[in-house]
Amino acid sequence: MTTTYDGKKIVITGGSSGIGLAAARLFADGGAHVLITGRTGATLDAALERLGEKATAVRSDAASLEDIKELAGTVRERFGTVDALFVNAGVTASAPFDSTTEEMYDELFDINVKGPYFTVQALAPLLREGSGVVLTTSVVNVLGLDALSVYSASKAALRSMTRTLARELLPRKVRVNAVSPGPIDSGILDRSSLPADVVEATKDGYRSTNPMRRLGRPEEVAAAVAYLAFDATFSTGMELPVDGGASQL
Template sequence: MTNFEKEQRATTVGKFNGKNVVITGGSSGFGFTTAKLLVDGGARVLITGRTQATLDSAREQLGKNAVAVRSDVASLSDLDALAGRVKEEFGTLDALFVNAGITRFEPFQSMSADAYDELFAVNAKGSYFTVQKLAPLLSEGSGVVITTSVANVLGIPMISAYAASKAALRSMTRSLARELLPQGIRVNAVSPGPVDTGILDRSMPAEAAEATKAQMIAQNPMQRFGDPDEVARAVAFLAFDATFTTGAEFAVDGGASQI
């Protein structure tokens, strides 16, 4: 961790005392990094994921203020069970980070119907019903943050179906922001660009992953990958500090979608 990152962490000490937060897809990547930021700031955080071993590791690292629940957002029965567990653990929520999602690198010509359906079942349907099931537990003044992607505005090869699923989330952010206004709930989106979470290494052959990363860095205006902590701070801002902002999409992408 750099000195700047340590200073940023120091400013959050005690900032989230008494706050209850749910993060789907919180056992790895910037879901986990956001959980760590909030727990370090005093929040109680419930994270979800589909792999028990990864959840157990995350729970151990986060400490006693974290709860880890195995849950698949593509399963409505899992989401019903999650809502029940959240009500049991917390009663009410102050923030919800809808972050669970999957990526698939596949040329348009060879994309299968099954792969397409899986992307939308997790990324779009899963996110939509996560908000629906947990919205009744969100207190007035709370914030929902949905993870979209710069892919929803950039024509990037190999991820057309993924990009479409994230564009659906951008639309949902606006619609849900309007529909939840009467409850005093804000809904915004964080739109990460190339962030070094290790997902490329896990989802592609090593040589292809290295070539893809080099190309992404070369094409980015800031000439680097983002750090998961930079996304986490943006999520925390949207969830708690952006009190006069709703329906917005906040790009954390080194300028890739802006300049």
């Protein structure tokens, strides 16, 4: 398996925190040049401090087609070509079916589905032969969980997109796969507006129902992303669960 990424050029959307940042650190520590995106300048600045001189940050809204177009131009200018693209930017929201709003539906699909689709479309001309694209799906795309109907559907759309884009990019010798995280201690709950006791109760609930009785770490998902991006050279259109067995057992 690949142990070094010297000279590789990698783009990570949603790379300023959580799983995206963990992947950026893995690649940067291995010698790659990494370009990360995010929506918040302060968060991007903090990420750059952790990633070092081989990283570049671009403020970009994953749901904005104009931002995606500008991102492609920036990547072309700074990198020329790309060895791996990790399409990780996404949001989550929950609400019971009978109280889900149109605004919530549109936001989730704009960011989680439209954004990734047009990000791959915009950056595909820059992908080198043999490169890998990785999309972030979720264990919820195969589970029926309360209050997550729209979020789950958006991730199921990404799972389908992984297959169809894999087929369409075969002539360019570009592989497209997906990583499917389960309950990961990425900090998203801690950064939410939920009270601390609710956050801990939620984490305890995830632990108690997971076959491995724990939360995953962002670094564990990052390792799977690296495998799909560089080492899974005879795999395309697949989804790799990193969920403690939640979708399998």
